[in-house]
Amino acid sequence: MDCRWDVGSDSCGYFQIKYNYWVDCGRPGGRWKSCAKNYYCASKCVQKYMNRYINARGCKRDCQSYARLHNGGPGGCLKDSTLRYWRKITQKGCF
Template sequence: MFVCWNVRTNMALLRTFEKTSRGVARLSFRIRNKRFRMSNTRCCSIIKWSCVVLCPLAAKGGDAVSELCLTCLCEASSQCDLKLRCENDACGPFQITYLYWVDGGKRGTGWETCSMDLQCATDTVRGYMHKYQKDCDGDGQTDCGDYARIHKLGGVGCINEPDEGFDDFKSDLDACLAEVNASMPGIP
């Protein structure tokens, strides 16, 4: 159980992480004594809360990109806004374009539908990262910074010098990673 505090709304959030009789992860939380549940093996947490719950059952063996990095990529892309529709040829919380969706494995029933569904969009990002995984910044390791470049600049373009728009995205990503690491040290 975690108690989280949102400094923007001055509201407490109580979260519990349970395992159901079928072994499925369930994230339960309360906001102002209203109970909410997300039953799934994949959870995404919005980082505006002072703590984060990442679902350990969500990681698939051999994933290139960590759950933490995926969560922060979503946060940096749109503040992980699950209601975000399509604008400027990009859709959903990860702001996925049609060609990104194609390279990510053409998951779901179509680009727009998949991009607006958190699980399908997350799987698309995983597929895209798996396809283009590389050390984009030349520091000798592939980390969340490289995945941020791949996500925003493209699998081929990630080695190029980023533009000004990337700096804002990277700043949001770094703030997210720092907030999670401060709240829950030891998360990979």
């Protein structure tokens, strides 16, 4: 899983993790791109990120909040800009 340019910065690996996302999840694996491209490390990063922000700003513990938080950062579950991403996720079976 390579990196791709997305909304002003690179997104890398299995979950398209950006540098600041990796910092917020505690910098696991020592290097951002290496972690993002390693499934185990990237999975741990996403889990830590979700645990850190899921209750912030009224985000519920549900599929929609997790998806929108992942896409829009802290408070992403409340941002209109993440609704398009959420609609894509619902097509994959997350409700």
